[in-house]
Amino acid sequence: xxxPLLKLREVDKHFGPVQALTRVDLDVPATQVTCLCGxxxxxxSVLIKCIAGIHQPDHGQVYWDGEPVHIRxxxxxxxxxxxxxxxxxxxxxxxxIVQNMFLGRETVRRGLLDEDSxxxxxxxxxxxxxxxxxxxxxxxxxxxxxxxxQSVAVAKAVMWNxxxxxxxxxxxxxxxxxxxxxxDLVKRLRDRGLAVIVIxxxxxxxxxxADRIAVLHLGHMVVQGAAAEFDRQKVVExxxxxxxxxxxxxxxxxxxxxxxxxx
Amino acid sequence: MAQPDAEVPEDLTAVKNVTLExxxxxxxxxxxxYARAWVGRVRSGExxxxxxxxxxxxxxxxxxxxxxxxxxxxxxxxxxxxxQSAVVIVLxxxxxxxxxxxxxxLSVGYAAGVAGVIGVxxxxxxxxxxxxxxxxxxxxxxxxxxxxxxxxxxxRLRVPAFVVTLGGFLILNGLMLILxxxxxxxxxxxxxxxxPNLSVMHQLMWGHFEPLESxxxxxxxxxxxxxxxxxxxxxxxxxxxVAPPVSITLxxxxxxxxxxxxxxxxxxxxxxxxxxxxxxxxxxxIVLGVLGAWxxxxxxxxxxxxxxxxxGNPEAARRAGVSLPNVRTIGFILCSLTAGIGGLLYAxxxxxxxxxxxxxxxxxxxxxxxxxxxxxxxxxxGRTLHGVLGGLVIGGIANGMYLLQLQVQWVFIVTGFVLxxxxxxxxxSRRGSATGGSGRV
Numbered sequence: 001x002x003x004p005l006l007k008l009r010e011v012d013k014h015f016g017p018v019q020a021l022t023r024v025d026l027d028v029p030a031t032q033v034t035c036l037c038g039x040x041x042x043x044x045s046v047l048i049k050c051i052a053g054i055h056q057p058d059h060g061q062v063y064w065d066g067e068p069v070h071i072r073x074x075x076x077x078x079x080x081x082x083x084x085x086x087x088x089x090x091x092x093x094x095x096x097i098v099q100n101m102f103l104g105r106e107t108v109r110r111g112l113l114d115e116d117s118x119x120x121x122x123x124x125x126x127x128x129x130x131x132x133x134x135x136x137x138x139x140x141x142x143x144x145x146x147x148x149x150q151s152v153a154v155a156k157a158v159m160w161n162x163x164x165x166x167x168x169x170x171x172x173x174x175x176x177x178x179x180x181x182x183x184d185l186v187k188r189l190r191d192r193g194l195a196v197i198v199i200x201x202x203x204x205x206x207x208x209x210a211d212r213i214a215v216l217h218l219g220h221m222v223v224q225g226a227a228a229e230f231d232r233q234k235v236v237e238x239x240x241x242x243x244x245x246x247x248x249x250x251x252x253x254x255x256x257x258x259x260x261x262x263x
Numbered sequence: 264m265a266q267p268d269a270e271v272p273e274d275l276t277a278v279k280n281v282t283l284e285x286x287x288x289x290x291x292x293x294x295x296x297y298a299r300a301w302v303g304r305v306r307s308g309e310x311x312x313x314x315x316x317x318x319x320x321x322x323x324x325x326x327x328x329x330x331x332x333x334x335x336x337x338x339x340x341x342x343x344x345x346x347q348s349a350v351v352i353v354l355x356x357x358x359x360x361x362x363x364x365x366x367x368x369l370s371v372g373y374a375a376g377v378a379g380v381i382g383v384x385x386x387x388x389x390x391x392x393x394x395x396x397x398x399x400x401x402x403x404x405x406x407x408x409x410x411x412x413x414x415x416x417x418x419r420l421r422v423p424a425f426v427v428t429l430g431g432f433l434i435l436n437g438l439m440l441i442l443x444x445x446x447x448x449x450x451x452x453x454x455x456x457x458x459p460n461l462s463v464m465h466q467l468m469w470g471h472f473e474p475l476e477s478x479x480x481x482x483x484x485x486x487x488x489x490x491x492x493x494x495x496x497x498x499x500x501x502x503x504x505v506a507p508p509v510s511i512t513l514x515x516x517x518x519x520x521x522x523x524x525x526x527x528x529x530x531x532x533x534x535x536x537x538x539x540x541x542x543x544x545x546x547x548x549i550v551l552g553v554l555g556a557w558x559x560x561x562x563x564x565x566x567x568x569x570x571x572x573x574x575g576n577p578e579a580a581r582r583a584g585v586s587l588p589n590v591r592t593i594g595f596i597l598c599s600l601t602a603g604i605g606g607l608l609y610a611x612x613x614x615x616x617x618x619x620x621x622x623x624x625x626x627x628x629x630x631x632x633x634x635x636x637x638x639x640x641x642x643x644x645g646r647t648l649h650g651v652l653g654g655l656v657i658g659g660i661a662n663g664m665y666l667l668q669l670q671v672q673w674v675f676i677v678t679g680f681v682l683x684x685x686x687x688x689x690x691x692s693r694r695g696s697a698t699g700g701s702g703r704v
Contacts, residue, residue, distance in 0.1 A: 074582065074584075075584065086582075088578070090576065090578060090579040090582045090583075091576065091579055092571070092572045092575030092576040092579045092580065092643070093575050093576060093643070094571060094574065094575035094643035094644050095568075095571060095572060095575055099568065099571075099572075100579075103568070103572055103579065103580065103583040103585075104580070104583025104584040104585055105583075105584075106565050106568060108564075108565060111564065112559070112563045112564060113563055113564060113565065113568065116498070116499065116502065116504055119504050119505065120502070120504065137505060138505040
């Protein structure tokens with residue numbers, strides 16, 4: 001296996017007395033969808049925020065393309081090509097799609113906003129993701145459906161030569177049809193050669209898109225490996241108990257970093 | 264229409280619903296489609312400037328019919344109306360900056376008052392005798408200072424703007440009374456006096472261009488505006504970007520032309536009882552200049568975009584790397600600065616300053632005018648133009664009721680009802696778009 005795009009080794013993070021992450025390892029290869037699973041409080045969000053530059057790990061090392069890196073701010077993450085789509089999507093309802101996609105990175109010509117070039121670039125990105133047509137691109141985000149908003153947020157993330165897109169619970173608030181749309185979009189990102197991390201509770205979604213699955217339990221990375229090596233019941237067991245009751249130790253790659261034995 | 268929905272053709276109703284919510288210029292290819300889309304949008308609560316235009320038409324018709332001798336629509340009265348509205352219009356444009364941010368500034372009335380007093384006092388030959396431009400500059404500089412302090416406290420310490428600017432309101436009220444008493448004017452520094460400096464400041468509201476100059480100036484401004492509309496829309500149509508149809512561009516151009524010709528024609532009617540008094544007053548280009556500058560700033564620059572973004576979703580703006588404290592502080596500075604311009608116009612209108620200046624009422628009229636014009640109290644929605652339209656409605660009500668010789672209490676009551684109607688429309692359209700957003704597939 002070639003060097004993964006993003007590699008975390010022995011990452012620790014605690015908030016005061018609370019140990020949120022304990023010696024977490026994670027491999028995120030390019031052109032694959034890595035699904036990060038775990039129960040509430042397992043540390044998924046903290047882990048994501050350590051990658052996105054919102055938190056900094058207390059110990060451990062992050063490697064990007066094999067090089068050790070320190071991601072101190074969201075801006076550092078953007079520079080590397082890491083973009084995060086949070087659950088709340090961070091879109092301004094009163095602005096239109098183009099304005100949202102370029103928020104904070106507007107193109108300016110002679111001191112004034114260059115709407116024409118921004119609109120062209122936004123519409124190219126959207127149509128390359130087959131998200132929407134040019135005719136609706138000046139629509140305020142308030143008038144979009146949940147799935148469309150998610151699509152805009154993703155398009156905003158991939159617009160900037162990003163190599164890794166992290167999506168936090170992208171389908172949590174969506175209906176069946178909209179979920180379909182977002183999952184298709186995730187696959188399209190992978191087909192474009194991006195690495196994708198998807199956080200999800202929904203195992204239907206996970207098995208639909210995942211190339212790799214990683215499971216966190218109480219701040220420990222209990223298992224990670226190719227999606228084909230898992231079935232639904234296994235993932236649920238790892239998520240709820242942190243191990244396999246019936247066959248402990250046969251985890252696809254490793255179940256390291258655990259201090260308490262399998263239940 | 265939107266691709267994601269198009270991928271599921273059985274869901275055609277959803278597609279249709281979304282179409283109705285779009286701004287008409289997006290979906291429309293022809294004039295007929297444009298009109299249909301616009302009607303749909305008005306129905307769904309996104310009415311834009313429609314209510315305020317309707318209010319202006321109603322006010323005009325009602326007062327024209329019932330005013331004695333149908334005096335409302337005479338040239339003389341309309342110029343009066345513009346003049347009476349000018350201060351509220353400028354203050355409403357000032358308030359627009361902070362309303363867009365989702366904040367409020369209660370101090371604009373007395374910031375205007377203090378700016379007026381400073382301007383008059385500095386130009387008085389018996390006090391400092393500064394040239395008019397230095398006096399105006401000094402007054403505006405003070406307003407920048409006021410805005411910077413209030414904005415810093417609000418944006419960096421996160422003290423609610425309501426309280427901070429209420430403090431500013433009281434402090435500036437006191438300061439205005441102190442400044443009024445300086446010099447040998449017994450609290451009534453006046454612009455009627457010797458010297459060119461006082462005269463220039465008096466002319467801000469009372470000076471006017473000659474009719475021929477008015478026509479030429481109007482032609483130049485409208486010509487440039489029409490040219491820029493046309494070039495912009497044509498360029499966008501050529502490169503396949505979202506653009507209104509040709510007929511809409513032409514309609515926009517004819518609308519500003521009619522408005523420009525109308526205003527100049529009205530102002531060029533002789534409005535003196537004896538002798539001649541005709542031509543466009545100075546304050547009209549001053550107000551339009553403020554309108555133009557702030558419109559470009561808000562709608563064509565990064566800074567303006569950030570104001571809207573913060574009003575719409577501060578967290579999104581923050582994550583996009585926008586410095587919230589800086590943009591908010593500058594917003595408050597621009598608000599106070601614009602209030603200062605309004606204050607200088609007010610001083611000119613009153614021909615001096617006195618402790619009769621009611622900054623409390625001014626700020627309430629300013630907020631009311633912005634909201635009546637279509638600016639949202641909840642942030643993120645509104646344009647500089649809304650302040651102008653709302654100010655004209657408030658000025659129109661006051662003017663019309665004065666013609667009917669109704670007392671000021673009735674002006675307050677009617678203005679209050681109009682404000683209530685405007686805020687209700689604002690809240691309803693906000694609720695409409697919110698429920699629509701979650702209800703749609």
